[in-house]
Amino acid sequence: MIDHAHDLACVHGATELLLHAVAQLDNASLAEPSRLPGWSRGHVLAHLARNADALVNVLEGRPMYASAEARDADIEDGAARPLDVQLADLRETADRFRATGDAPADWTRTVELRNGVTDEAARVPFRRWGEVELHHVDLGIGYDLEDIPAEFLERESDFLARRFSGHPDVPATRITDGTHTWTTGRPAAEPEVTVSGAPADLVGWLAGRRDGSALTTDGDGLPKLPPL
Template sequence: MSLTWMRDGTSLFLDAVDHLGDDDYAAPSGLPGWTRAHLVAHVAANADALRNLVHWAATGVETPMYASPRQRADDIAAGALRAPADLRFWAHSSAAALAGDLGGLDESRWQASVVTAQGRTVPATEILWMRSREVWIHAVDLDTGITFADLPTDFLTRLVDEIAARRGLDDVPAGPLADVAAYLAGRPHGLDAEPLGPWL
């Protein structure tokens, strides 16, 4: 299922990117302090970083997502300064390269262990879920009219379970699944609950 989520989420994100006018990139995104250009650069750089994990899984050669947290931040800041056409190309080409790399993994390599930027050791299959989260949630963050209610129900269910566990929340407010997911992700929501900080 994660492969389908990744493919569909990538299509949604890239379609939203393609419909941005050049002047739209400088406008604020749904994430505080980030323009849409920052967001597109982040998602493109994320694909490049996840390719490092695919290389790790395929070869056994330890290849971290980023050399350091500073490198991640610098890549996003530099990427946000690119021309809109360059950002669109980067978003598309990096997503295509990641999909191609993933398609080259055989069954045994999918179970190879890799380490995320947060230091978690996970099987390579987790890369699909990591990318799925990025493209679906940040498609909403582009602030082009896509909302959590537009995301797949089964994806939202897994997202809610994961974020609640990561945040250490035993109870979450009752309400529509899309609103619960948005609340947990620290995005605008319609629940009667105090907002949380952004997650992801």
């Protein structure tokens, strides 16, 4: 069972860690490339702020974004802002998300995200936790997948495995960190391949942050995953 209150607390803790790290940067470093192709660190921070507002929209029953074009334009427009403006925006939007999450609500209701994707409202805080953790890594400022809490890595492996479950272009795959096991890909009586590795490496591969070279398989190689 999803504990949205626990996840909201985890979002807050991860956000505070992110804000502290970003506050050590300067304007010049925000213009430098992030680990995401085509995005500066400023792009990543602008996206994080706009995503917080977007998830407030989701929880309050509005469209997540006005349109895909508006989403992209808001990120582009916000990318070049100076550090103090970026920090203030991150703090204010995080506070709005937290206040929305703390308000009385039916957390079992179904909400709509982008591209017609639906989910239970109680899962939205975990989705935000993932945004904060993974994009903190994407900034390339000394926080890496190995620094992410073990609870998140385990749950994110499960979340991402579910995203690819039933996908016709992904072979039936067993994924294991040596303690936990997940299955994904095409339906099959038995997995076609088993992928094993450390939790951080598995999440890195599943989330498109690592090439999977640190993982091992019992087949001809790692399955090719579609973009998230």
